[in-house]
Amino acid sequence: MDKIANIIDTIINQLGASLVTLKEALSLDEQQIITLKEDLKKSIEENKQLGAYVEQFTDTEVLSSDSGIPIAIKDNINVKGWELTCGSNILKNYIAPYNATVIENLEKNGLCAFGRANMDEFAMGSSTESSCYGKTLNPVDNTKVPGGSSGGSAAAVAAGLAIAALGTDTGGSIRQPAAYCGCVGMKPTYGRVSRYGIAAYSSSLDQCGPITQNVEDAAILYDIISGYDPKDSTSANVEYTPVAPNLDSSKKLTIAVIDNFIEEASDEIKEAMNKSIKILEDAGHSIVHKRMMDTKNILSSYYIVATAEASANLSRYDGIRYGNRAEATNLKETYLNTKTQGFGEEVQKRIMLGSFVLSSGYYDAYYIKAQKVRHLIKDEFDKIFNDSDLILNPVAPTTAPKFGAFASSLEMYLSDIYTISVNLAGLPAISLPVSKDSDGMPIGLQLIANAYDEQTLFDGALSLEQNINYTK
Numbered sequence: 437m438d439k440i441a442n443i444i445d446t447i448i449n450q451l452g453a454s455l456v457t458l459k460e461a462l463s464l465d466e467q468q469i470i471t472l473k474e475d476l477k478k479s480i481e482e483n484k485q486l487g488a489y490v491e492q493f494t495d496t497e498v499l500s501s502d503s504g505i506p507i508a509i510k511d512n513i514n515v516k517g518w519e520l521t522c523g524s525n526i527l528k529n530y531i532a533p534y535n536a537t538v539i540e541n542l543e544k545n546g547l548c549a550f551g552r553a554n555m556d557e558f559a560m561g562s563s564t565e566s567s568c569y570g571k572t573l574n575p576v577d578n579t580k581v582p583g584g585s586s587g588g589s590a591a592a593v594a595a596g597l598a599i600a601a602l603g604t605d606t607g608g609s610i611r612q613p614a615a616y617c618g619c620v621g622m623k624p625t626y627g628r629v630s631r632y633g634i635a636a637y638s639s640s641l642d643q644c645g646p647i648t649q650n651v652e653d654a655a656i657l658y659d660i661i662s663g664y665d666p667k668d669s670t671s672a673n674v675e676y677t678p679v680a681p682n683l684d685s686s687k688k689l690t691i692a693v694i695d696n697f698i699e700e701a702s703d704e705i706k707e708a709m710n711k712s713i714k715i716l717e718d719a720g721h722s723i724v725h726k727r728m729m730d731t732k733n734i735l736s737s738y739y740i741v742a743t744a745e746a747s748a749n750l751s752r753y754d755g756i757r758y759g760n761r762a763e764a765t766n767l768k769e770t771y772l773n774t775k776t777q778g779f780g781e782e783v784q785k786r787i788m789l790g791s792f793v794l795s796s797g798y799y800d801a802y803y804i805k806a807q808k809v810r811h812l813i814k815d816e817f818d819k820i821f822n823d824s825d826l827i828l829n830p831v832a833p834t835t836a837p838k839f840g841a842f843a844s845s846l847e848m849y850l851s852d853i854y855t856i857s858v859n860l861a862g863l864p865a866i867s868l869p870v871s872k873d874s875d876g877m878p879i880g881l882q883l884i885a886n887a888y889d890e891q892t893l894f895d896g897a898l899s900l901e902q903n904i905n906y907t908k
């Protein structure tokens with residue numbers, strides 16, 4: 437059995453290795469793109485067990501929104517005319533009436549939406565186990581989770597079933613699955629990428645970003661989806677200079693390491709941190725040591741803000757305006773039955789938690805306090821960026837765990853300690869693979885930059901990627 441699993445692994449790895457990068461795909465002609473899409477469809481069909489695409493569960497054809505280069509799209513991003521479910525039963529059969537701005541941007545640049553990537557229900561999770569379709573497997577070891585919530589996007593890229601993908605990151609959902617599967621995942625500065633047409637989980641934290649095979653592809657895709665959008669009231673109306681044409685890995689940077697964060701990581705992650713620090717120093721960068729507030733406070737602040745906003749955002753799925761409506765005899769029962777039958781356990785838990793922290797009497801004690809902590813987190817980052825260009829941090833305290841390893845929701849939340857502060861502060865960050873653990877599972881680290889300084893972020897990431905020489 438092990439032998440067969442190994443052979444399958446090797447085939448998947450070879451598939452990944454032979455797939456063109458996004459940069460290479462940009463120079464393909466029309467006929468070559470058609471062939472590429474046919475090949476991808478075939479591989480997706482042959483690797484059904486992976487469950488990276490919704491279509492692999494539903495036995496439906498992988499659709500293409502246009503004639504361009506195919507990009508896998510997380511199932512919470514509207515593609516006109518496609519079903520959009522956010523991995524939830526409550527939205528099954530809902531057809532997107534318009535394109536999200538990121539999809540319009542893809543199509544304007546010769547790319548297109550290609551297939552729906554599986555995800556944790558409403559992007560709430562860290563393992564892609566809570567999708568209504570079923571779980572996505574980690575392509576490196578099928579007994580392990582691919583991470584989440586953009587687990588489908590990361591698994592598709594890592595398995596060679598997508599050249600690149602779009603995911604969303606509210607508290608790590610791009611960076612963490614990329615780290616677990618061994619690809620690159622980037623979360624832009626809050627406001628850089630339009631949220632128009634992306635189903636909201638926590639509006640003040642959500643950002644869409646690329647999951648790719650390498651850093652340069654991430655920069656290319658980031659440039660394509662970014663920019664001011666008057667349709668999104670939180671879109672940043674700031675000057676935009678494309679990063680990909682200006683990539684420069686030779687810049688010497690000051691990179692901060694947060695010592696008290698690293699203490700909480702597994703030994704193998706610590707080792708990967710030390711190895712990367714050494715490599716960055718050898719490449720001419722300076723390392724400085726810093727401290728930040730306890731991750732416990734960051735975790736509490738995040739899960740209060742995120743669930744509060746989620747409870748408000750998800751109230752629209754009431755059986756009247758969107759998606760499915762359950763059988764009932766009156767309005768109250770319609771709401772109750774629709775939500776009980778339509779939402780999964782984790783989503784219901786978060787709606788209740790969010791409603792609780794916003795309720796009168798508890799608003800000051802929890803919600804306001806969480807917002808104050810959020811402010812302190814931003815202040816701490818500001819201080820670090822006074823004398824540092826970037827921060828190097830683990831993405832998660834461990835490598836990908838086995839399915840079912842999280843005994844409770846709380847245990848799962850603990851795997852988010854390194855990613856969520858970035859969202860609370862609205863900063864850009866990129867996760868890239870740097871080594872493997874003793875089981876051969878990828879270890880990803882993240883670089884974090886100051887707001888709107890994506891150029892330095894990508895320059896630093898490219899330098900790390902070139903010097904670390906990670907192989908699949």
Ligand code: GLN
Nearest residue numbers: 559560561606607608609
């Ligand atoms: N794991 C985190 C959560 O469940 C992050 C999810 C995300 O970034 N969408 O909230």
